[in-house]
Amino acid sequence: MKIDGKHFRSIWREPSGEVRIIDQRWLPHELRIVPLNTRKDFADAIRDMWVRGAPLIGATAAYGVAVQMAADPSDTSLDETYEVLHETRPTAINLKWALDEMNKVLKPLAPQLRAEAAFARAAEICDEDVETNRQIGLHGLEIIREIAAKKGGGRVNVLTHCNAGWPATVDWGTATSPVYHAVEDGIDIHVFVDETRPRNQGAQLTSWELISHGVSHDLIVDNAGGHLMQHGEIDLVIVGTDRTTARGDVCNKIGTYLKALAAKANGVPFYVALPSPTIDWTVVDGVKEIPIEERTGEEVTHVQGRDPEGKIISVQISPDGTPARNPAFDVTPAELVTGLITERGVSPATAEGLAAMFPEFAVQ
Ligand SMILES: CSC[C@@H](O)[C@@H](O)C(=O)COP(=O)(O)O
Numbered sequence: 001m002k003i004d005g006k007h008f009r010s011i012w013r014e015p016s017g018e019v020r021i022i023d024q025r026w027l028p029h030e031l032r033i034v035p036l037n038t039r040k041d042f043a044d045a046i047r048d049m050w051v052r053g054a055p056l057i058g059a060t061a062a063y064g065v066a067v068q069m070a071a072d073p074s075d076t077s078l079d080e081t082y083e084v085l086h087e088t089r090p091t092a093i094n095l096k097w098a099l100d101e102m103n104k105v106l107k108p109l110a111p112q113l114r115a116e117a118a119f120a121r122a123a124e125i126c127d128e129d130v131e132t133n134r135q136i137g138l139h140g141l142e143i144i145r146e147i148a149a150k151k152g153g154g155r156v157n158v159l160t161h162c163n164a165g166w167p168a169t170v171d172w173g174t175a176t177s178p179v180y181h182a183v184e185d186g187i188d189i190h191v192f193v194d195e196t197r198p199r200n201q202g203a204q205l206t207s208w209e210l211i212s213h214g215v216s217h218d219l220i221v222d223n224a225g226g227h228l229m230q231h232g233e234i235d236l237v238i239v240g241t242d243r244t245t246a247r248g249d250v251c252n253k254i255g256t257y258l259k260a261l262a263a264k265a266n267g268v269p270f271y272v273a274l275p276s277p278t279i280d281w282t283v284v285d286g287v288k289e290i291p292i293e294e295r296t297g298e299e300v301t302h303v304q305g306r307d308p309e310g311k312i313i314s315v316q317i318s319p320d321g322t323p324a325r326n327p328a329f330d331v332t333p334a335e336l337v338t339g340l341i342t343e344r345g346v347s348p349a350t351a352e353g354l355a356a357m358f359p360e361f362a363v364q
Pocket of ligand 1: 054070092127161162163164165168169173174175201237238241242252253303328
């Protein structure tokens with residue numbers, strides 16, 4: 001998508017061979033592009049959220065393997081790299097998926113052939129992500145078109161949580177892709193953006209990308225969604241996911257579950273946009289089985305923003321020494337999900353629905 005009219009992906013390889021990312025810690029206030037040169041750079045970038053969002057975490061890990069293969073293509077190095085990158089963040093399954101994809105290609109190869117093959121597969125993973133998200137957008141567009149038609153062409157209001165936009169993927173985004181396609185289709189569409197405490201991905205990233213693309217939106221506090229639904233101001237919810245189970249339980253940014261409950265209580269359709277690498281076919285009960293990342297309490301006791309001089313600063317908002325819990329994700333049970341918007345179409349959030357859509361992956 002575009003920044004100041006120029007097309008960007010969230011990760012790319014320069015003609016010189018260097019892998020670069022947008023360091024998302026400074027958005028929306030500063031656009032900092034940084035190279036990732038070593039395995040440690042890649043691990044730090046994922047763990048400390050220079051990059052974030054399930055699909056982008058996977059793509060970054062793939063390039064991390066490639067860069068390490070250029071430095072040391074031995075079996076030991078390949079195995080260690082899997083471990084080092086895998087332990088950076090526990091919840092998004094795309095990380096493991098991408099590392100497994102890399103291993104599938106690299107393990108059978110002689111070490112001297114690994115670097116080139118690794119860069120080629122990492123580039124493919126990125127291209128596949130872009131196309132997958134484009135397809136998700138087209139399937140999501142059908143849902144939005146139907147709602148627009150029911151409203152006689154009136155404004156379609158979408159609520160979204162966290163950032164499941166293009167900075168969370170290689171391009172297009174998952175939850176935002178249907179929105180961008182709707183805009184292109186000429187549909188009058190408006191997005192309510194949950195700020196998404198504690199890291200404020202909605203306030204800092206979703207608002208930023210929607211402004212950049214001229215998409216009508218309002219930033220709202222996390223607790224406003226239920227009120228807006230009660231008053232008929234939301235037509236549908238679309239969120240992303242970090243891991244979806246074989247029966248359609250959806251793990252996503254903390255707070256998603258509360259939005260799903262409010263949507264159910266108010267008869268608002270609740271959709272989840274997901275590329276198939278986000279499905280963990282080995283897991284059924286999301287609440288019991290998905291590891292939920294616990295991040296530092298400092299993300300809760302402090303907020304980051306720009307001061308009047310334009311400097312990016314962190315401000316403490318609670319008393320000194322306040323203990324804080326910071327679970328980063330929650331699980332929305334499948335029965336609260338209206339549908340899963342995948343690259344192959346919209347599936348019901350059921351084991352049967354997902355297995356019918358992806359028969360080659362479903363565990364029998
Ligand atoms: C397309 S992204 C879906 C999710 O990855 C997104 O909504 C989300 O929860 C991101 O969490 P983050 O902690 O910023 O990596």
